[in-house]
Amino acid sequence: MSVLDVDNLRTTLNLNGRACHVLRDVSFRVAEGETLAIVGESGCGKSMLAMSIMGLLPSVARITQGHVVLDGHALEKEPERAMEKIRGARIGMVFQEPMTALNPVFTVGAQISEPLRDHLGLSRRDAREAAIELMEKVRIPSAASRYTSYPHEFSGGMRQRVVIALAIACGPRLLIADEPTTALDVTVQRQLLDLLDHLQDEGRMGMLLITHNLAIVAGHADRVVVMYGGDVVESATVRDLFRNPAHPYARALLASLPRVDRDLSELASIPGRVPPLAGLPDGCRFKDRCPHAMDICEQMPPPTEMPGEAGHNVRCWLHVEGGEHAADG
Amino acid sequence: MNDAPETGPPPRKVRSPGWHAIVIGASIMVVVILAALFAPLIAPHDPYAQSMLARFRPPSAEYWLGSDRFGRDTFSRILYGLRITLWTALASTVMAMVTGTAAGILSGYHGGRVDRWISAANDVLMSFPQMVAGIIIVALLGPGVTNLIIAIAITTFPAFYRMARSAALALRERDYIDACRVLGYSDLRIVSRHILPETMDDMIVIATLWLATAVRTESSLAFIGLGAPPPAATLGGLVREGFDNLLDFPGLAIWPSLAILVVMIGLNLMGDGLRDANDPRTSA
Numbered sequence: 001m002s003v004l005d006v007d008n009l010r011t012t013l014n015l016n017g018r019a020c021h022v023l024r025d026v027s028f029r030v031a032e033g034e035t036l037a038i039v040g041e042s043g044c045g046k047s048m049l050a051m052s053i054m055g056l057l058p059s060v061a062r063i064t065q066g067h068v069v070l071d072g073h074a075l076e077k078e079p080e081r082a083m084e085k086i087r088g089a090r091i092g093m094v095f096q097e098p099m100t101a102l103n104p105v106f107t108v109g110a111q112i113s114e115p116l117r118d119h120l121g122l123s124r125r126d127a128r129e130a131a132i133e134l135m136e137k138v139r140i141p142s143a144a145s146r147y148t149s150y151p152h153e154f155s156g157g158m159r160q161r162v163v164i165a166l167a168i169a170c171g172p173r174l175l176i177a178d179e180p181t182t183a184l185d186v187t188v189q190r191q192l193l194d195l196l197d198h199l200q201d202e203g204r205m206g207m208l209l210i211t212h213n214l215a216i217v218a219g220h221a222d223r224v225v226v227m228y229g230g231d232v233v234e235s236a237t238v239r240d241l242f243r244n245p246a247h248p249y250a251r252a253l254l255a256s257l258p259r260v261d262r263d264l265s266e267l268a269s270i271p272g273r274v275p276p277l278a279g280l281p282d283g284c285r286f287k288d289r290c291p292h293a294m295d296i297c298e299q300m301p302p303p304t305e306m307p308g309e310a311g312h313n314v315r316c317w318l319h320v321e322g323g324e325h326a327a328d329g
Numbered sequence: 330m331n332d333a334p335e336t337g338p339p340p341r342k343v344r345s346p347g348w349h350a351i352v353i354g355a356s357i358m359v360v361v362i363l364a365a366l367f368a369p370l371i372a373p374h375d376p377y378a379q380s381m382l383a384r385f386r387p388p389s390a391e392y393w394l395g396s397d398r399f400g401r402d403t404f405s406r407i408l409y410g411l412r413i414t415l416w417t418a419l420a421s422t423v424m425a426m427v428t429g430t431a432a433g434i435l436s437g438y439h440g441g442r443v444d445r446w447i448s449a450a451n452d453v454l455m456s457f458p459q460m461v462a463g464i465i466i467v468a469l470l471g472p473g474v475t476n477l478i479i480a481i482a483i484t485t486f487p488a489f490y491r492m493a494r495s496a497a498l499a500l501r502e503r504d505y506i507d508a509c510r511v512l513g514y515s516d517l518r519i520v521s522r523h524i525l526p527e528t529m530d531d532m533i534v535i536a537t538l539w540l541a542t543a544v545r546t547e548s549s550l551a552f553i554g555l556g557a558p559p560p561a562a563t564l565g566g567l568v569r570e571g572f573d574n575l576l577d578f579p580g581l582a583i584w585p586s587l588a589i590l591v592v593m594i595g596l597n598l599m600g601d602g603l604r605d606a607n608d609p610r611t612s613a
Contacts, residue, residue: 056510059441088513095511100504103523114522115512166512 003173003206004030004053009066009076011052011230013277020280022048022061023230024301030174030206035197037209037221037238039253043274045230046210050176052076053208054091055083071173089119092167092205094196096179098160102151108162109135109147115169134165138195157188161195168199175200176208181216193220214257218242223311226250229275229285231301236312246307246314248290284317292318347602354598361592365411374402376409377560387580394584397570403581407588410562414592417474417563418543421481426536428482429489430528436490437497438520448494455487463546467555474557481546485539492535496528534607538600541593548589564589 011023023045030036038046051057053068055075068075070090075083095101102111112134113127122130128147135143138161151159160180167175177196181189197220200207209221217224217238224241226234226249234247245251252270272289275281281288287297296302296317306312307319364371373391379399386396394403432451436444454462466480500506501524509519544564550556551565552572559566564585571581 054511084513084515086513087511093511095504095508097504101508103505103509105527114514118512118514118518163508166508 002029002031003034003071004208005067005069006049006053007067007069009049009052009068010064011048011057011061012064013061015060015278018278020277021064021230022277022280023052024285025066025304026227026230026232027066027304028225028232028235030208032206033201033204034223035200035207035209035221037211037217037224038227039212039214039217039224040227041212041274043277044227046227047178048230049227050093050178050208050210053174053176054087054093055080056087085119088115088172089170090173092170092172092175094160094164094167094175094177094180096182098156098163098183101163102159104151107148107150108154109149111151112162112165112169115166119170131165131169134169135162137168137199138162138165140165156184157192160184160188160192164192164196164199168203168205171203172205174206174208176210178210179212180209182211182213189216196220214253226253229280231285231315232304232313233286233315234313236309240309240312244308244312246312246319247286247316248292248318249286347605347607350598350602351606352602354595354600354602357591357595358599361411361595362415364408365415368405368408368412372402372405372408374405376401376405376562395578395580397581398574403567403584406562406567407564407585410564410567410585411588411592413474413557413561413563414544414547414565414589417478417481417547417557418540421478421547422485422536422540422543424478424482425485425539426489426532429486430493430525430532432486433490433493433495434497434520434524434528437494438501438516438524440498440501444494447490451487451490454483457484459484459542459546460549463550464553464555467550472555472558474561477547477550477556480550481543484546485543488535488539489532492531493528496531497524500524500527530607534600534603537596537603541596541600544589544592544596564592 006026006028009023009026010021012019013022026045026049028036038049040046048057048061051061052063053075055078057063063076066076070086075086078086102108109128109131112131113122113124116122116127116130117124132143132147135146140146140158140161146154151162154162160183164180175196180196181192184192193216196207199205209216211217221238223237224235225232226241226247228249234241234245234250236246241250242254245254249270252268256268256270258264258267270289275285275288281298282301283299284290284293284297284302287293290297294317302315302317302320304313304315305319307314379401380396381399384396384398388395394407396402397406432447436447457465462484463480466483467476470476470479497520506519506523509523514522547556547563548565548568551563552569554569556566557563567585568582568589571578571583571585575582
């Protein structure tokens with residue numbers, strides 16, 4: 001059973017009267033206990049996707065099509081009041097920057113207790129006990145005595161543990177981790193990702209792991225969604241994607257990873273840059289940087305196809321039967 | 330805010346920079362407030378008791394600061410005047426602080442149209458000099474202590490509004506406020522628990538400073554005859570009464586003026602001290 005089902009989602013940004021689709025027909029599922037990685041460059045719509053799911057889009061953005069279904073329950077039309085009950089309780093979120101995600105004037109314990117009291121209605125004493133338990137669960141040493149510490153007394157890694165404790169406090173069904181380890185050093189990264197894996201198994205949560213680090217994807221995700229310019233260009237199991245990337249962008253991303261068994265004197269890169277929000281092209285959004293661009297790419301967004309194995313979707317004209325001639329009718 | 334070192338001599342006690350000013354200002358205000366609170370016990374005479382036999386007495390053992398043209402004891406009237414003046418200043422400042430902070434946070438946090446409208450209204454209010462606005466409002470509402478309080482509160486409102494608005498505007502952009510939203514806290518919860526407490530330091534500092542201004546406004550309005558109606562004694566009213574006989578009996582105007590001065594010095598010292606102590610640029 002899937003925890004999260006994003007179906008044909010389109011989010012539109014209103015820029016001075018001009019509509020631009022920052023998410024275009026995005027579909028994917030996250031099953032119970034599954035980790036789905038979302039990868040892509042900065043500006044490809046990863047965070048916009050997270051905010052669309054949470055119902056926290058900026059006022060100029062709106063979901064204009066499709067559904068976000070959490071546990072069989074559509075969220076996109078829910079009023080703000082109802083979303084407040086879902087956020088923090090049934091969807092948890094871990095941020096990129098642990099240094100600023102905590103309020104500096106409250107103790108760590110008070111901050112972990114707050115969602116417990118707000119969402120679960122625990123008493124002050126029960127919330128305190130539950131908060132200490134949570135701190136132990138995220139492996140903060142001597143949790144009980146750290147309860148009254150302030151965020152500035154914690155290191156970055158420890159603060160991120162607090163942020164994780166906050167995210168899982170109410171036993172969410174879905175955990176969104178938005179680049180959870182980008183700001184931390186590599187050893188701490190490893191510990192925290194292992195911790196997230198462990199917590200996820202324990203709570204049978206679905207996890208959406210937003211990252212641009214393919215090494216993390218290989219080690220910690222079950223399936224991957226590759227995004228580019230607001231499109232899901234490819235989705236597959238991790239194994240499938242790393243073995244047979246089908247979309248030119250996914251191939252280029254993988255090719256740009258430095259490998260131990262290759263000559264490292266020159267690193268592969270993708271020419272050009274991500275199109276700006278205001279200038280997102282109508283057809284394929286990768287066409288300007290794609291070595292295989294054809295006429296049709298200019299004219300129409302490619303459909304999503306499943307050329308190879310089941311569950312491996314690609315959105316590219318190269319993989320459409322007779323795609324080169326589709327424009328002629 | 331580093332961890333304290335494990336070894337070495339204990340750190341010297343650091344006093345915040347506004348410390349002396351706070352102590353002196355607070356001492357003055359404690360004396361003034363006690364004098365006002367216990368006026369009935371301290372005052373040697375009934376401040377309203379007239380005596381035709383004791384008009385315009387010079388300072389003496391019986392009339393410490395002399396008496397006025399109705400034979401009322403000036404010292405007693407100053408003590409009672411302090412009560413009305415302080416109460417007016419305190420009530421109006423608290424009223425302005427509560428409404429100004431609430432409106433400012435609403436404006437800054439909510440933004441958009443709400444912010445534009447409240448800010449525009451506030452700008453209109455600010456375009457009047459404080460005295461002029463006070464005169465207009467008292468003239469509209471009529472005399473009386475309650476109306477005086479409302480008038481001073483309205484003229485003080487912009488100071489609190491602008492401060493709270495800019496604080497809320499800055500805090501709204503913090504990551505941890507976004508984190509609050511992600512945790513599903515309602516706007517009310519975010520504002521009351523995570524924004525309001527952080528603005529309170531600033532609000533209390535400016536409240537102390539504006540308390541002094543409120544005393545001044547009250548005295549000025551009383552001086553031009555828009556204060557509490559007679560026979561009530563207020564400091565500004567006493568100065569005005571004394572003004573009529575300024576050349577013959579200058580003490581009648583000078584003593585209450587000095588009382589106003591003392592209150593102003595006390596409040597300003599406290600306000601400046603609190604501001605310095607609260608300012609991260611000047612604290613050690």
